Amino acid sequence: MKINLPDNAKIILDTIHQAGYEAYVVGGCVRDAVLGRIPGDWDITTNALPQDIKKLFRRTIDTGIEHGTVTVMMGKEGYEVTTYRIDGKYEDNRHPSEVTFTKNLTEDMKRRDFTINAMAYSEEEGLIDRFGGIEDIKKGLIRCVGEPRERFSEDALRIMRAIRFSAQLDYSIEEKTKEAIKELSPTLEKISAERIQVELVKLLLSDHPEKMRDAYELGITKVILPEFDACMETDQNNIHHAYSVGEHIIKAMEEIRPDRVLRLTMLMHDMAKPATITVDEEGISHFHGHDVEGVKMAKDIFRRLKFDRDTMDKVCNLILHHDERFEATPRNVRRAMNRVGVDAFNDWLEVRHADTLAQSEFAREDKLRDIEDIRALYEEILREKECVTLKDLAVNGKDLIELGVTPGKTIGNILSNMLLDVLDNPEHNTREYLLEPERLRDFMRDH
Secondary structure: OOOOOOHHHHHHHHHHHHOOOOEEEEOHHHHHHHOOOOOOOOEEEEOOOHHHHHHHOOOEEEEEHHHOEEEEEEOOEEEEEEEOEEEOOEOOOOOEOOEEEOOOHHHHHHOOOEHHHOEEEEOOOEEEEOOOHHHHHHHOEEOEOOOHHHHHHHOOHHHHHHHHHHHHHOOEEOHHHHHHHHHHHHHHHHOOHHHHHHHHHHHHOOOOHHHHHHHHHOOOHHHHOHHHHHHHOOOOOOOOOOOOHHHHHHHHHHOOOOOHHHHHHHHHOOOOHHHHOEEOOOOOEEOOOHHHHHHHHHHHHHHHOOOOHHHHHHHHHHHHHOOOOOOOOHHHHHHHHHHHOHHHHHHHHHHHHHHHHOOOOOOHHHHHHHHHHHHHHHHHHHHHOOOOOHHHOOOOHHHHHHOOOOOOHHHHHHHHHHHHHHHHOHHHOOHHHHOOHHHHHHHHHHO
């Protein structure tokens, strides 16, 4: 098997070889190349020590020199070069207490997580696959190198990586590996929230977000997202629904494009349903207020998993409005654009569409038609540049001050009253209309 290496990776390998050392590209880049994908990074492993690598290359960075890793800079590109090593005891389910450098490639490969990531390659020797990585790629299997319990005990994050690779590649998890995940998933509590977040988002953005179901069945979400477990265990006895809350969430994620904000929105949009469920005398389930309560729960999750504020705000805005339904009229759409936000409105339409496709077939065609009618009006409003926000108003605070209105809250409230008028009557968005003395007094009286 031949892998086309980038020129800079070739130069690094050749330089190390010419100095008398072994060197190979290794890990994920080899896996991706075998799968016909374009690797994001090309990592290199060698029996040369870090100080040897530093002597061979003009520009290096000590990115993890205590663990044998030096980054070789080739122009603006960095390539991690790591010495073959054997890891010592893992005392925190994440990092080895010490590492021992070795001259044996196989010993180095034994410490790697999964067989598909334990392959190496050089142009001189070709593909080196000592743990059945190619066979597992053919079978579509995620399988640990060696004893799964040992691999997961060394680094609990590998549990998240197993489910993430399963989602990205649409592979099954091998039975022994699966059993070890079930047994050791509680150790994920020792992993930092930031690292959990990264793996979770990669899973969600994959082509197979439905692997969240496996994460639930293997006990992973019980540790990292217990709110999702409650959803999987909550039925929806309602004519509009065909699935449990959790299965509805999974279907909704499948129905929306792989965008960070959109997938996170679909993951959390109904998280509060288990907490808000009521059942009427006819046995019908209702979830009044799950949108508002869902925002509170989502904020707790975002903070717990150390998400950035921008993502949290965008997702929570969509959760708050995700269940809004209204007749497709220009007035209603302008008001909705104002509530949801012009920039977020297209995302809101996508959320409504995915949410509908994940429900029962009851009135589905009518619901989808309403969404498309709203979209058409939204696009027309954008084309016509109709006023839907304060910044679109024909007047501003400065105009009011020049007319003698005292600066302060009053000005904001007057402008808000003007906007409400214009949302209903876009033709009123002129200076002449809004600043006509008697009408201005009306806007002030409304305040």
